[in-house]
Amino acid sequence: MLRNSPQYGHVDVCRGLIDRSYALRHDDPARMLDLALLAVRSAGKLQTGSTLPGFLAADLRASAWLAAANALRVNFRWQPATEALAHADKQQRLGSSDPMLAARAAAYRGALLADQSHFEEAIQELRRAHHLAASVGDGQLASETMVALGRIEVLSGQTETGIRTLKKVLLSLEPGLDSRLLVATIQALARALEIKGLVREAVAVLREAMPLLDRITDHGIVWRVRWFEGYLLAKLGHYAAAQPIFELVRQAALAKGQLYDAVSVALDLAALCLRSGRLDRLEELFEQMAATFTSERIHPEARRALSRLTSSAGVRGLDLETLEKVRGKVEQARRYRRQPAGAARS
Numbered sequence: 001m002l003r004n005s006p007q008y009g010h011v012d013v014c015r016g017l018i019d020r021s022y023a024l025r026h027d028d029p030a031r032m033l034d035l036a037l038l039a040v041r042s043a044g045k046l047q048t049g050s051t052l053p054g055f056l057a058a059d060l061r062a063s064a065w066l067a068a069a070n071a072l073r074v075n076f077r078w079q080p081a082t083e084a085l086a087h088a089d090k091q092q093r094l095g096s097s098d099p100m101l102a103a104r105a106a107a108y109r110g111a112l113l114a115d116q117s118h119f120e121e122a123i124q125e126l127r128r129a130h131h132l133a134a135s136v137g138d139g140q141l142a143s144e145t146m147v148a149l150g151r152i153e154v155l156s157g158q159t160e161t162g163i164r165t166l167k168k169v170l171l172s173l174e175p176g177l178d179s180r181l182l183v184a185t186i187q188a189l190a191r192a193l194e195i196k197g198l199v200r201e202a203v204a205v206l207r208e209a210m211p212l213l214d215r216i217t218d219h220g221i222v223w224r225v226r227w228f229e230g231y232l233l234a235k236l237g238h239y240a241a242a243q244p245i246f247e248l249v250r251q252a253a254l255a256k257g258q259l260y261d262a263v264s265v266a267l268d269l270a271a272l273c274l275r276s277g278r279l280d281r282l283e284e285l286f287e288q289m290a291a292t293f294t295s296e297r298i299h300p301e302a303r304r305a306l307s308r309l310t311s312s313a314g315v316r317g318l319d320l321e322t323l324e325k326v327r328g329k330v331e332q333a334r335r336y337r338r339q340p341a342g343a344a345r346s
Contacts, residue, residue, distance in 0.1 A: 010042075011046065011052060011060060013042055014039055014042040014043050014046065014060055014064060015060070015063075017035050017036070017038050017039035017042055017064075017067075018035075018036070018039045018063055018064060018067045020035050021033075021035035021036040021039060021067050021071055022067065022070070023218075025070070025071075025074055025220075026218050026219070026220025026221055026224075027218060027219055027220045027256070029071070029074045029075050030075065032071045032074060032075075033068075033071040033072060033074075033075050035067075035071075036064070036067040036068040036070070036071035036072075037068055037071075039063075039064040039067050039068070040061075040064045040065060040067075040068050040084075042064070043057075043060050043061040043063075043064035043065075044061070046060060046061070054094070055094065055095050055096045056095070056096065058091045058092070058094035058095035058096075059091070059092075059095040059096050059098055059101060061091040062088045062089075062091035062092045062095055062101055062105075063088075063101065063104075065084050065085070065087040065088035065091060066084075066085070066088045066101070066104055066105055066108055068081075068084040068087075069081045069082075069084035069085045069088060069108050069112070070108045070111070072084055073108070073111060073112045073115060076115075076335045078112065078115065078116055081112050082112065085105065085108065085109055085112070088105055089105065092105065099132050099135060099136050100132075100133070100136060100138060100141070102132050103128075103129045103130075103132035103133040103136075103138070103141055103145075104129070104141065106125045106126070106128045106129035106132065107125070107126060107129035107133075107141070107144070107145050107148065109125045110122045110123070110124075110125030110126035110129060110145075110148065110149075110152070111148060113125060114148075114151075114152045114155065119152055119155065119156035120156075122152050123149060123152055123153065123156070126145050126146075126148055126149040126152065127149065129141070129145040130142050130145040130146055130149065133145060139174045140178065140181065143169055143172070143173055143174075143181055143185075144181060146165060146168070146169045147166065147169055147181070147184055147185050147188055149165055150162045150163075150165035150166035150169065150188055150189075150192070151166075151188050151191075151192075153165055154188075154191070154192045154195060159192060159195055159196050160196075162192050163189065163192045163193065163196070166185060166188050166189040166192060167189065169185050170182075170185055170186070170189065173185070179212045179215045179216055180216055180218060180221055182209070182212060183209045183212050183213070183216065183221060183225060184221070186205060186206060186208055186209040187206065187209060187224070187225055187228060189205055190202040190203070190205045190206040190228065190232070191228065193205060194232060194235075199232055199235055199236055200236065202232055203229070203232045203233065203236070206225070206228065206229055206232065207229075209225055210225075210229075213225060213226075219252065219256060223249050223252055223253065223261065226245055226248065226249055227245070227246070227249045227265060227268075229245055230242040230243075230245035230246045230249065230268065231268065233245070234246075234268070234271075234272050234275075239272050239275065239276040242272055243269065243272060246265050246268050246269045246272065247269070249261075249265045250262055250265045250266055250269065253265060254292065259292055259295055259297050259298060260298075260330065260333075260334045262289075262292055263289070263292060263293065263298070263302075263306065263330055264327070264330060264331075264334075266285060266289045266292075267323060267326065267327050267330065269285055270282055270285060270286070270309070270318075270323055271320060271323055273285065274318065274319070274320055274323065275320075279315065279316075282315055282318070283315050286309050286310045286315060287310070289310075290310045293306035293307055293309065293310055294306070294307055294310075298333065299333030301329055301332075301333060302329045302330045302332070302333035305325070305326045305329040305330070306326060306329075306330070308326075309326065
């Protein structure tokens with residue numbers, strides 16, 4: 001195993017673990033956390049000396065702790081994420097005062113605060129992160145923090161401000177930046193427009209991202225763009241157009257073993273069937289999803305709620321209000337699903 005290898009505490013191994021962890025943030029959050037925690041342990045074994053000064057080792061340890069903090073946040077483990085940020089801060093004080101580390105720390109802290117609905121503090125951290133990233137010429141991180149800022153402004157009720165922020169990002173994106181960033185910006189703007197009630201405008205904006213999807217290998221991003229497209233079309237009453245999109249996303253999620261995503265999009269399909277009067281398709285859908293609904297990988301409380309849908313009585317008596325209650329159980333279970341062992345430790 002890697003952790004027993006003499007190379008485990010090598011600089012390149014640690015950096016590789018950090019990079020691989022971040023790359024999995026959409027596709028496999030649990031594995032993202034595994035790799036980030038390995039990076040922390042790897043960084044703890046670094047030997048300082050003539051080839052690795054102490055301040056550079058501290059920088060790498062800070063980077064590993066930041067990776068862990070971000071992975072813990074993505075996995076809804078907010079208290080351990082806060083503790084990991086504190087460890088990163090400690091290592092940064094021993095390091096080279098790298099502004100990029102400070103920028104990333106502020107960005108991750110802002111995201112964590114936003115997840116906990118501390119929007120004002122989150123906005124302050126993200127503005128700081130943007131200033132630091134821009135000051136050292138990192139256009140990618142500067143733009144990423146502005147997209148996050150726009151999203152949080154929308155979430156905090158500052159919808160118009162958020163829309164202006166996101167439009168400003170779109171106009172300022174540099175040629176050659178990651179296509180994923182452009183897609184994420186477009187999707188965030190479309191969501192902001194939808195929240196404002198401009199659903200048709202949101203669809204038009206989102207479709208600007210469609211030609212870019214073929215360039216993106218990150219399946220999580222592709223699914224969420226298509227899923228949101230289906231949601232918007234369904235909201236407009238275009239059920240025939242939304243159904244194949246939901247079906248495509250459901251099948252892709254099942255193929256990748258992303259059960260909670262598969263269940264959530266199946267519930268979107270179920271709502272569509274109810275609204276369009278397709279009870280025959282609803283029964284067929286629940287038959288197809290029965291094994292997933294009752295999987296041991298689904299939290300027991302959510303599993304009980306889902307299992308009622310698979311009975312014929314459940315289908316006949318189903319309405320949109322009941323479906324939304326089940327969705328609530330599933331989303332709560334998603335947040336508290338079982339995570340890999342190994343909470344953040346010093």
